Amino acid sequence: MNNLNLEVKRGQVFGMLGPNGSGKTTTLGMLMGVVNPTAGNFTWFGEHPSHHIRKRIGAVLEHPIFYPYLTGQKNLELNAMIKQCDPNNIPQVLELVELTARKDDKYKTYSLGMKQRLAIASALLNDPTVLILDEPTNGLDPMGIAEIRQLTRKIAANGKTIILASHLLDEVQKVCTDFAVLKRGNLIYSGPVAEVGKGSETVSVVAEGEAVHELLLSFAGTSSLARDNGSFEVSLRDGFKSRDINQFLFEKGVVASQIVAKRKSLEKQFLEILADS
Amino acid sequence: MLHLLKIDLKKMTSYRTFWVITGLYFVVLLFGGLSGMEVLKWLKRTFEDFGGDLNINRIPLYHFPDIWLNIIWVAGLLKIVLGVMVITSVTNEYAYRTLRQNIIDGLSRSQFLFSKVYTNVLLSLASMFAIFIVIMTTGLIYSPNTSIQWILSDIEFLPVYFLEVFMFLSYALMIGFLIQRAGLSIIVLLLSPAIEAIITSNWIQDYAPAIVGFFPMRALWNLIEWPFPRYAFQEIKDYIDFKTVAIVVAWIGLFNYFSFLKLKRSDI
Secondary structure, X not given: OOOOOOOOOOOOEEEEEOOOOOOHHHHHHXXXXXXXXXXXXXXXXXXXXXXXXXXXXXXXXXXXXXXXXXXXHHHHHHHHHHXXXXXXXXXXXXXXXXXXXXXXXXXXXXXXXXXXXXXXXXXXXXXXXXXXXXXXXXXXXXHHHHHHHHHHHHXXXXXXXXXXXXXXXXXXXXXXOEEEEEEOOEEEEEEEOHHHHOOOOEEEEEEOOOOHHHHHHHOOOEEEEEEEOOEEEEEEOOOOOHHHHHHHHHHOOOOEEEEEEEOOOHHHHHHHHHHHO | OHHHHHHHHHHHHOOHHHHHHHHHHHHHHHHHHHOHHHHHHHHHHHHHHOOOOOOHHHOOOOOOOHHHHHHHHHHHOOHHHHXXXXXXXXXXXXXXXXHXXXXXXXXXXXXXXXXXXXXXXXXXXHHHXXXXXXXXXXXXXXXXXXXXXXXXXXXXXXXXXXXXXHHHHHHHHHXXXXXXXXXXXXXXXXXXXXXHHHHHHHHHHHHOHHHHHHOHHHHHHHHOOOOHHHHHOOOOOOOOOHHHHHXXXXXXXHHHHHHHHHHHHOOX
16 A cells, blocks of 8 residues: 555445555554554554454455354354354344344355355454445345345444445445545545536437437537437536536427436546546 | 363364364273283293293282383373374364454464463373373272382372373474374474484584483473383382473473464465
């Protein structure tokens, strides 16, 4: 990592984005005490890091890790002993991730989705102040991804601070409040998710007619025009809104069948940020 | 302290391999120790095949006070089995990456090490206790003189046996932390006495014979000596000398310290 400086506040759902190899897992590894930093320091909750503080944090880094020959229940009991928390929390976290039926089966018999869910259950065991999820949907099928998304939202709604490292920018945009982008060990962007939508709008226009293309190009508010599968993607200049393009087309005698104002997607901004750096 | 031991035992007690290996170890320890007379009888028959004669009644295998050294020396041969178990326990944590998850979950690296060390202590104590049972049982059965001072004489071999097993397990633990792969670690463990002998006999013996006794495997060898030559009218060392004990204790400290250093420095 190269001079990484980051601050995560309580209550934020903080997304860590970046291409593979950018240092997300390494950073999280340093925070959780498994990777030794060569230089620099960090604090958790304003306090010097120690293994006691790690007990107040629930983390799933990269892959779920458990003892294959132990049952789900026993794995959680072991974790409760390590975290020094009440083992009576176990039934409710199992309930939350819907693994109660499989708790007495050996971990090695679980499917990947169940393993991920057990990992989240384990992270939630001590009712942690911060939850760290590193690519929680890694390798899951669409149903698994949807389940994890719902779970993450439920946990976020309960006020937990979550640090989420993910490639699913759609998820990050929906769930996170703030995000940071890493590339090859450098922090290249950090800011709130809400600001992503600001600025220029893109309008998707579907209209019949031969001259529509030239017409749209001639519109004062068009900064760029692209054709996408039957619709025109019009990037608007600052100050122009979708109603302006609607009015313009109508005045020119063209009735559009579809005008959709699209919020700028995180994916687009992410790719732009990476391309700029 | 008990908390850390409980954590490691929770990992081990549901692991079938653990029960098989330690089960076999204690079964062989107990029954092997009790079968000394059968070995002697076999020896007698072998001698008779060669036309000689061996009066086994004159070999005080199970007689106090000789019994302490005799049985303890034989029991010491089995420590390799426990060593393999300890290596498996540590290398599994690397193979499954559960060491990483333990640290993430809030165990400190030194706590992790201590949990393994306490298990070693437990195994060493259990071995000592098992051997005590064997010796008291067979001694009371076979020994002609069972007065208290005869029983208690030479009993110092028993706590020294604890040190022997504990040092060997500490060594196995360190090998496990350094090499991190089960197969290779076990081979290194098995070959350690041989490797050390090669080093000492080829290079050290000629130039600095005094330090030979400081090598770990040699120190273990010196601690509890092969007792049977005394029945062929040879002198053996049937006592404990403090210098060797000190060397063994020092190695116990060093091996566990090296394990700690390795654990602390590496990325997991």
